[in-house]
Amino acid sequence: MEQPRGTKQKKSCQKNVFIILGFLFILAIITIITVAIIQNKPLEKNVKYGIVLDAGSSHTNLYIYEWPAEKENDTGVVKQVDMCKVDGPGISSYYKEPEKAGLSLKKCMDEAKGVVPENRQRETPLYLGATAGMRLLSMVNPGLSDQVLSSVENNLELYPFDYQGARIITGQEEGAYGWITINYLLGKFVQDESWLSFFPGLKGSETFGALDLGGASTQITFVPENDIESPDNSLHFRLYGRSYNVYTHSFLCYGKDQALQQLFASNIKPTDTILQDPCFNVGYTRNVNVTGLYKNHCTAAYRKSLNVTNVQVIGTGNHDQCLQNVLEIFNRSQCTYSRCSFNGVFQPHLQGDFGAFSAFFFVMDFLKLADIKNPKSLEDAKETVRKFCSRPWQEVKVEFPKTKEKYLSEYCFSGTYILSLLEVGYGFNSTSWDSIRFVGKISGSDAGWTLGYMLNLTNMIPAELPPSRPLSHEGYVALMVVSSLVLVAVLLIIWLSCCKEKCLEKGII
Numbered sequence: 001m002e003q004p005r006g007t008k009q010k011k012s013c014q015k016n017v018f019i020i021l022g023f024l025f026i027l028a029i030i031t032i033i034t035v036a037i038i039q040n041k042p043l044e045k046n047v048k049y050g051i052v053l054d055a056g057s058s059h060t061n062l063y064i065y066e067w068p069a070e071k072e073n074d075t076g077v078v079k080q081v082d083m084c085k086v087d088g089p090g091i092s093s094y095y096k097e098p099e100k101a102g103l104s105l106k107k108c109m110d111e112a113k114g115v116v117p118e119n120r121q122r123e124t125p126l127y128l129g130a131t132a133g134m135r136l137l138s139m140v141n142p143g144l145s146d147q148v149l150s151s152v153e154n155n156l157e158l159y160p161f162d163y164q165g166a167r168i169i170t171g172q173e174e175g176a177y178g179w180i181t182i183n184y185l186l187g188k189f190v191q192d193e194s195w196l197s198f199f200p201g202l203k204g205s206e207t208f209g210a211l212d213l214g215g216a217s218t219q220i221t222f223v224p225e226n227d228i229e230s231p232d233n234s235l236h237f238r239l240y241g242r243s244y245n246v247y248t249h250s251f252l253c254y255g256k257d258q259a260l261q262q263l264f265a266s267n268i269k270p271t272d273t274i275l276q277d278p279c280f281n282v283g284y285t286r287n288v289n290v291t292g293l294y295k296n297h298c299t300a301a302y303r304k305s306l307n308v309t310n311v312q313v314i315g316t317g318n319h320d321q322c323l324q325n326v327l328e329i330f331n332r333s334q335c336t337y338s339r340c341s342f343n344g345v346f347q348p349h350l351q352g353d354f355g356a357f358s359a360f361f362f363v364m365d366f367l368k369l370a371d372i373k374n375p376k377s378l379e380d381a382k383e384t385v386r387k388f389c390s391r392p393w394q395e396v397k398v399e400f401p402k403t404k405e406k407y408l409s410e411y412c413f414s415g416t417y418i419l420s421l422l423e424v425g426y427g428f429n430s431t432s433w434d435s436i437r438f439v440g441k442i443s444g445s446d447a448g449w450t451l452g453y454m455l456n457l458t459n460m461i462p463a464e465l466p467p468s469r470p471l472s473h474e475g476y477v478a479l480m481v482v483s484s485l486v487l488v489a490v491l492l493i494i495w496l497s498c499c500k501e502k503c504l505e506k507g508i509i
């Protein structure tokens, strides 16, 4: 029996509704499943690595850094993941057997192979930067310094990393990269400071100055308020959209080992086999080979003809006399600029806060003067050093049995030298002393020039602020899903209301 026309139409309309509803339902399910699969797919960790060897005058350290590849140009994303101390002395000490300089790096380079995943090793840049020890060697004997660098190069090329070269960095670079490192780690470079332009008197958060004390040289770097009178001390950076005029100076021969060599060289008498030294604790003795001492570039000014080859240094533990001796190596009598630090070197007025690292930190930390939560005044610091100098060597040795004898025996000298360098050399006083923070690590990374060096050579610090994306990846996905669902719902509602009207018109419902 034939069905009435209205019933037929009603059935076909219902069928269409079901087909379209079913289609939309399947589409929605497919969309949700696809998004869920994409979203929950385990993300491949795209991490990049970089290796820098810091070939210092006293020893070499290897640093491994890592960062997420997609955030390469963001600030504060590079982290130190490993540090390896190379056994033995700095590479410049191998000048008599240059081939051993390269071999000395083996243990740490093997360690690096274990830290950087195999599939990342080929793309991991590897740099070696040598500092003041090699600077001194290249001044005295450039041939030997080239041999040492070749030996290092031959060994580094054996590894599966992307070797980028071994070179002696300048004192200016050392200061600049140390400054970049600490300000990068302190997050000083990226701030949206556009609102500050509405308040001309207000300044953005200022950068920290950097104070680095090595074995053979020391660097001071900061952004001064006034002009930099000497071009040699002036650097200009444009980082993340801001310009920086930076003052820097590296004093070769004023690292703590070379400063001590200067003292020995100046105080040893041509005929005496004994040197009574106030910068060592009473009861401490050490032999110094004076023939080697005067071959050094840093002691050239004190060269004298000697009748002895060895001198025995005997500690007298007298802080005041030690201080007097130390002050003699800072020449403050001549200056051709409006102001100088010492040795005729221009230095603008100190400005802002400073991070003091390397031996500044090692020594002040040992003397318990580096605790940021319990800062000590300059007067307290002087008193602490004075007390340490007056202690007998035997007593000190018993109290610190695990501390390396070389370091322990030199804390009286080192403390006195550091306070003199900061106060008399650079001009810190009781007030500005409070602006110095003695730091070893910042957010897990060592303070030093290596991180800044790598950031610069891998172009990881852009001159201008990278254009920021309006939405994060997660936000983008969420927005797409919600919009799709809304679109489906709207289409459904429109279609249903259309259908309802037509069906009503035709008397189907």
Ligand SMILES: O=P(O)(O)OP(=O)(O)OP(=O)(O)OC[C@H]1O[C@@H](n2cnc3c(O)ncnc32)[C@H](O)[C@@H]1O
Pocket (backbone or CB within 6 Å): 055, 056, 057, 058, 059, 090, 131, 132, 133, 213, 214, 215, 216, 217, 218, 255, 256, 257, 358, 359, 362, 363, 366, 407
């Ligand atoms: O920058 P250059 O001048 O090339 O030297 P370096 O890189 O080898 O110098 P470091 O900062 O590693 O060390 C600076 C000095 O501090 C000494 N030193 C290292 N660790 C120390 C510690 O725990 N206590 C005292 N002194 C330490 C080291 O022997 C150096 O004389």
Ligand SMILES: [Ca+2]
Pocket (backbone or CB within 6 Å): 056, 057, 131, 213, 214, 215, 358
């Ligand atoms: Ca150093």
